[in-house]
Amino acid sequence: MQKKLIKVHPSDNIIVALVDIEQGETIAFEEKEIITATAVKAKHKIAEVDFAIGDSIYMYGVLIGKASQPIQKGEVITTSNVKHQSGKVSHKTETTSWNPPNVDKWKDRTFMGYHRSDGQVGTANVWLFFPLVFCENKNIERLKEVFEELVPKKTDAYKQLLRSLISNNPETSLENERVEKPTFDNIEVKFITHQGGCGGIRQDSESLARLLAGYVNNPNVAGATVLSLGCQNLQIELFQKTLKAINPNLNKEVIIYEQQQMGTVDHMLQTIIKDSYEAIKRANQIERKPAPLSKLCVGLECGGSDGFSGISANPALGHVSDVLAALGGKSILAEFPELCGVEQELMNRCVTEEKANKFLSLMKAYEKSVVDAGSGFDMNPSPGNIKDGLITDAMKSAGAAKKGGTSPVVDVLDYGEYVTESGLNLLNTPGNDVESTTAMVGSGATIVLFTTGLGTPTGNPITPVIKVASNSILAQRMSDIIDIDTGAVIDGSKTIEEVGETILDYIIEVASGRIISKASQLNQDDFIPWKRGVSL
Template structure:
């Protein structure tokens, strides 16, 4: 009979319930009988031994908490009887060896991408509009309305059709919808707004400049239209310096308009429309061509996690990350608050001491800023996380870190720094889904894998976001936001390795434009810059 619980690592002293357990039932597990002492929902943790107050609780082979009082064998772990605890880290203590997976079957595979002059390859072809300062958000919104109405002729929103039928007291089927078509076949036009660029501290604007420069440099972007007011902190010169720092040989069209130098709003908008249209028309001439898988740069994200995320979806991403590393592609592991408790392993995986020290320095500075603000990494699990079994930050982190696989850490990047090395990269970002995803794309990710156990609609304006559910039930309940699911791993029907190969094939199809992600179909274009120290 299939086991009702699973132990992730042989050294763990807790297990995960795979199904709902009833108080009083007896479970056979690893040669022993365990009496369930209280009702335990699936995804939550059951004690495999008796814990005294202060005893260490281990999961994924690492410390994830300590007993906050006596916990009897067979009882459920909760936020009341467990408190956050993680190992202290002092620096690199060893070098962890790595056996790369066999990628013989993948070495000649390609995807159809957009080749840029600097050697990067995009999975999308996007013309991007954005402001340097929030004062220009309204003009961006006007341009968005103008360009979307004329370039992206879409069907009327079904909810708008419903309201129209109610207003006119007419059945929906009697109303005529607009035909859907795009004026250009080979380019998307996207728009970003944000609340930054002025006010706050100068460092905020400099950080935003790096992020926006990263978006322009991202291979998914063919060119950009940039709006400036003129008097803001994020001056055009600051933006250009950031762009030059990332890529001094950038050869993309970047059209910059400064309102205080152009007279009336109408004059400025007319000039923007004319010049941008001509540039977009030229960018539409780009064509997809075969590119090796080494040109894939995959961001690794998790959001709305549940108790299965760390044993199905996240380890699958880890296996994909290892395949990419072996193929000389790139994977990005971010969300630093969700690496709390696994720092030692990551430091030991760094290719040299300098990388390890940079990682620890960034982690410590981030944690200090959070503590100074009256919070802490231990407050990271969300109510949804806790409800579905992730009750401490270290427990959440140990599962989240599985997205990074086992390959060596080739580089460590601060927020706003751009990828330069293939293999696994660590990027300092918050755990917040959109802030982290925004940052990874700004650092060069041309596709993002996003795992979720509870469901989240997050998307991005320039990079495809592939939603991966940790369980089949979520896919069935929210099929409009989930692209691929890993429930077969929980049921024992597929191995992590088999699921990873299926996922890599899916990534290739998305990167080639053969499959549109659910986030793109929903027109989900989330963009949130990070203000350092304010967000977990």
């Protein structure tokens, strides 16, 4: 019989409904009885004790809010009776110990990856087209139309469906899909466009330069074709300087074209097509070879979270992160607005006081910028989050932080900085799904694990994104975008560690090219840089 209630941490004073519960139902819980004062939907929280106005409310062992009105034991916690509140932090107070998981079964496992001359190993082999400035987006889009001749194509089933409706021929359906054979076996061709590179403050262009340089340096990229207009803020020299700063010994083909120096669009596009085709042919000669799991760099992301995300999917990712840390691999925990309330724990896990101080400094500066804009971290939970039980930012953050497991924080990076240390890295990004995923890949993530409780199609142009559902209902309802179901943790049939090991097995298959993630199958190539400044 499935449990109806769960307490996440021994010091919590609210408990989570695992199923829908009727008003007035009496439930035996931890040697006492809980009588529900109101009906409770699954994923939502109820008071374990009576709360007076101003009483502190704890979940995941941390402060997540304060009662804004009296709350009766057994009553549902809502945005009407609880307000966001998080613990205060000013410095690293202790050094936490870590007991790494046993990794004997993983230490000799390998994945089939693309080895680069700098020692990095990619899970994909991509030739990337992108502009330095938005003025070149049209030319990138034209090149995409041209180079689609090299990309495996599906028959457009939706166009077929429309034609069948127009012709009144119902025999044409979505089942008529077929895939043509790709031109090349070992290379993908991908395209990025964006709205930056000029018009904002110079710092925005410098930030974009770091992001784009990080994409080129990512081992999933074999080489790149780069378009410049010529007069923009993000000059070719700035991009090249930034790329060299990230990797002075980069040994990839990066071919750059400046439209204002080349004359007509026709001349430029013909030149680009000829040069890029030859470069793509050379990149296609690179083949997959075995690599240890220590060569993986995994981004940890959540989006469309629900009240189960911090109980099932996120802790399962945390176990994966801990295993990778024990193996010498890398993982990235980002979304700083969703670390609000767990700063003390993360600072204590930092390997040095300097890194702890950098984390706190970045958090404070980010929060100040949000307040100066007339908002606050307390505005972070979305309507979907709240509807599914995440009612304060601190509650959402405490669950989101579970993706980082328990291992030491080896480094703290600002947006655009590239990961170099093995273990868990913190990266300053927004909580926005695509902006955060975009940033983690720019910092070196070769796989992204993306948990969701509500469902999201988010993907990335160069890095496989593996979608992990927090509950089985979502996994079944949106099976076309979900790769892994962690609902077994909720019904009690599997442990977090067991589900985490299933995820790691799946990572190996995706990293080796034997399984294509759902986001990649859907060509979900999302790319949004974080614009931190104003426009001039």
